[in-house]
Amino acid sequence: MLAVAGCGGKQATRAGDGAGCEAADGRITIATGNSGGVYYVLGGGLAQLISGNTKLKATAAETGASVQNIQQLVNKDYDIAFSQGDTATDAVNGTGPFAGKPQKIQALARIYPNSTHVLVRSDAGINTVADLRGKRVSTGSPKSGTEVVANRLLQAAGLNPETDVQAQRLDLAKTSDGMKSGTLDALVWVGGLPTAQITDITTSMKGKVKLLDLSALVEPLKKVNPGYGPGIIPAASYGLGADVPTFVVPNMLLVREDFPAANACAITKLIFDKRADLEKVHPAAKQIDKVTARQTDPVPLHAGAQQALAS
Numbered sequence: 001m002l003a004v005a006g007c008g009g010k011q012a013t014r015a016g017d018g019a020g021c022e023a024a025d026g027r028i029t030i031a032t033g034n035s036g037g038v039y040y041v042l043g044g045g046l047a048q049l050i051s052g053n054t055k056l057k058a059t060a061a062e063t064g065a066s067v068q069n070i071q072q073l074v075n076k077d078y079d080i081a082f083s084q085g086d087t088a089t090d091a092v093n094g095t096g097p098f099a100g101k102p103q104k105i106q107a108l109a110r111i112y113p114n115s116t117h118v119l120v121r122s123d124a125g126i127n128t129v130a131d132l133r134g135k136r137v138s139t140g141s142p143k144s145g146t147e148v149v150a151n152r153l154l155q156a157a158g159l160n161p162e163t164d165v166q167a168q169r170l171d172l173a174k175t176s177d178g179m180k181s182g183t184l185d186a187l188v189w190v191g192g193l194p195t196a197q198i199t200d201i202t203t204s205m206k207g208k209v210k211l212l213d214l215s216a217l218v219e220p221l222k223k224v225n226p227g228y229g230p231g232i233i234p235a236a237s238y239g240l241g242a243d244v245p246t247f248v249v250p251n252m253l254l255v256r257e258d259f260p261a262a263n264a265c266a267i268t269k270l271i272f273d274k275r276a277d278l279e280k281v282h283p284a285a286k287q288i289d290k291v292t293a294r295q296t297d298p299v300p301l302h303a304g305a306q307q308a309l310a311s
Contacts, residue, residue: 020262020265021262021265021266021269021304021307021308021311022054022055022262022266023050023054023055023056023260023262023263023266023267024055024056024260024262024263025055025056026055026056026057026263027056027057027058027059028050028056028057028058028059028079028080028263029058029059029060029061029077029078029079029080030043030046030047030058030059030060030061030078030079030080030081030082031043031061031063031068031069031072031073031077031078031080031081031082032044032060032061032062032063032065032069032082033062033063033064033065033066033069033082033144033191034062034064034065034141034144034171034172034173034197035062035172035173036172036173036176036195036196036197036200037065037172037189037191037192037195037196037197038112038114038191038192038195038282038284039065039082039191039192039251040060040062041196041281041282042082042192042278042281042282042284042285043060043061043082044060044281045277045278045280045281045282045285046058046060046080046271046278047059047060049270049271049274049277049278050267050270053270053274054266054267054270056263056266056267061078064141064142064143064144064171065082065083065140065141065143065144065145065146066082066083066084066087066088066143066144066145066148067087067097067098067143067144067145067147067148068141068142068143068144069081069082069083069254070083070087070088070091070098070103070105070254071143073105073254073255073256074103074104074105074256076256079255079256079259080108080253080254080255080259080267081253081254081255082251082252082253082254083145083251083252083253083254084114084145084148084149084190084249084250084251084252085110085227085249085250085251085252085296085299086145086148086149086225086227086228086249087145087148088105088107088252088254088296088299089225089227089298089299090148091103091105091299092105092298092299092300093298096148097143097148104256104257105254105255105256105257105299106254106255106256106257106259106299106300106301106302106305107252107253107254107255107296107299107300107301107302107305108252108253108254108255108264108267108268108271108302108304108305109252109253109268109271109288109293109294109296109301109305109309110250110251110252110292110293110294110295110296111250111251111252111253111271111287111288111293112192112250112251112284112285112286112287112288113192113231113248113249113250113251113287114145114190114191114192114248114249114250114251115190115191115192115193115231115233115246115248116149116153116188116189116190116214116231116246116247116248116249117187117188117189117190117191117195117198117211117233117246118132118153118186118187118188118211118212118214119179119186119187119189119198119201119202119209119210119211119212120132120185120186120187120209120210120211120212121179121182121184121185121186121205121208121209122207122208122209122210123208124185124186126185126186126212127212128157128212128216129153129154129156129157129159129212129214129217130157130158130159132154132157132159132164132165132185132186133159133164133165134164134165134166135165135166135185135186136165136166136168136178136183136184136185136186137150137165137166137167137168137184137185137186137187137188138168138169138170138174138175138178138179138184138186138187138188139151139154139161139167139168139169139188140169140170140171140172140175140188140189140190141169141170141171141172142169145190145249146188146189146190146191147169149188149190149249150167150188150190152221152224152225153188153214153217153221156217156220156221156224157217168184172189172195172197173197175187175189175197176197176200176201179201179205179209180201180204180205190249192251192282192284193233193234193237193283193284194237194238194283198238199238202238202239202240203239206239210240211233211238211240211244211246212244213244213245213246214245214246214247215230215245215246215247217247218230218247221247225249227249227250228247228248228249229247229248229249230245230246230247230248231245231246231247231248232244232245232246233246250292250295252296252299253271254299255302257300257302259302259304260304261302261303261304261307262304263304264302264303264304264305264308265304265305265307265308266304266308268293268302268304268305268308268309269308269311271288272288272290272293272308272309275288290309293309294306294309
C-alpha cells in the first residue's frame with residue numbers, strides 16, 4: 001500500500017549511507033511522459049538543473065509515462081523515471097501491470113500530486129463516470145499511469161473498460177485532436193495542474209467541454225490503493241468557472257537500487273535547494289515539499305536520497 005502520511009519510505013538496505021553528496025562525472029537519462037504533460041516539462045527542467053549544477057550531463061526523453069518508465073528504468077534504458085505512486089506501488093509489490101514480477105526500484109523522493117481529469121463534451125450526455133457507457137473514451141497512452149487509473153476509475157463506476165466503453169489508448173496529443181474533431185466523447189488524464197494540452201482543449205473548445213465531479217469514487221478507489229485521496233481542480237486551472245472535486249495520486253522520482261548513492265544524494269538535494277528554478281519551469285513544482293518527500297512506502301527510499309533529505 002502507498003502511504004500518504006507517516007514516517008516515510010522504507011530505508012534502502014544497500015550501502016551508501018556514508019557516501020558523499022557530490023555527483024561524479026557521467027551522463028544520465030530521465031524518462032518523463034507525453035510531450036503535452038507536466039512530467040515532460042518538469043523532466044526537461046530537471047535535466048537542465050542537473051547539467052547546470054553538477055558534473056553530470058542529463059537529458060530528458062518523452063515516453064508513454066509511468067508503467068513504461070518503470071519497465072525501461074529496470075531494463076537500464078533510463079537512469080531516473082517519473083512515475084505515479086500507485087504504479088510504483090504495483091511495481092514493488094508485483095501487482096497490477098507488474099503482476100507476479102516485482103521490480104527492484106527505489107525512490108529519490110515523493111514529489112507533487114497528479115490530479116485526475118475526466119473531460120467530456122458538453123453535448124455528449126455525460127454527467128457521471130457511469131454515463132461513459134458506450135462512449136468513445138481516451139484512456140491514455142498504452143503502459144501509462146493514466147491508463148492504469150482510467151481502468152480503475154471505470155471499474156469503480158461499475159463499467160468494464162474492455163467492453164462497456166469504446167476505449168482508445170491515445171497519447172495526449174492524439175487525444176486533443178480527437179476531442180477537437182469530434183471523434184472522442186471524453187478523455188481521462190492524470191497529471192499536474194495545469195496540463196498544457198488540457199488547457200489547449202478547454203481554450204479551443206470553450207463552452208463545449210466540462211470536467212466531471214469524481215468525489216463519489218474516492219472511497220471505492222481508496223480500497224484499491226490507499227494512495228488515492230480527495231482533491232480539487234481549481235477553477236483557475238483551466239478557466240472553467242468552478243472548482244471541480246477529483247482524486248489525486250502522489251508522484252515519485254524513481255531509480256534502480258544500484259544507482260550511485262552520491263548521485264542520488266546530489267540530485268535529491270538539488271531538487272529542494274533549487275525548487276524555485278523548477279517552479280519557473282512549471283507551477284506544479286510549488287507542491288514539491290520536503291516534509292512529504294520521504295513518504296514513499298512501500299517503495300524504498302534510496303540511501304543517497306535519505307542522506308539528502310536528512311540534511
